[in-house]
Amino acid sequence: SYEVTQPPSVSVSPGQTASITCSGDKLGDRSVCWFQQKPGQSPVLVIYQDIKRPSGIPERFSGSSSGNTATLTISGTQAMDEADYYCQAWDSSTSVVFGGGTKLTVL
């Protein structure tokens, strides 16, 4: 089965740029989404179809994907962005797979 891999943790200073990667075989050929989840809350979609941002999501969130890696970039990271982030792709034509999640620490 298909797998996508994320680093367990990423740290960033306030105001700096955070990059969270998601790796998988030929991931660039698949549609990737990103979710933000804060403690005790439901996941929130922040990027879909590699690069698109849902309404209400700040412009500092952006996505890219090429080759074997998709990346979520948060520019001008704020304390409120501290959360777990999950990438998601499609395993086969009908099954969904999530990455293991990355804990973003803003310090």
Add this chain to the structure above:
Amino acid sequence: QVQLVESGGGVVQPGRSLRLSCAASGFTFRNYGMHWVRQAPGKGLEWVALIWYDGGKKVYADSVEGRFSISRDNSKNTLYLEMNSLRAEDAAIYFCATHVGGVPGGYLESWGRGTPVTLSS
């Protein structure tokens, strides 16, 4: 706005059954595919199942195939997850989520708050 409210979770013994529900409002439920996703305590997200907008097709994660059944009642705007032969590893918060777009390539747009399932003998 979109509202998804899960219910039916609780404490259940291993080997027993449980049915979860997800009540939808604020959108045309019958036009959307729906997912169940779970999250074990302190762990990441795990996709469970997907049902097409009309219930005509259902797909499952390997970990629940043959034990869980996803269904929907479009007249009641409600999604279900029938869970049988429950195991310790099925303990999790169960979320329902809307599916937007095609399969594959679509995305899980809106999520409920989840309902917890605890396994205890």
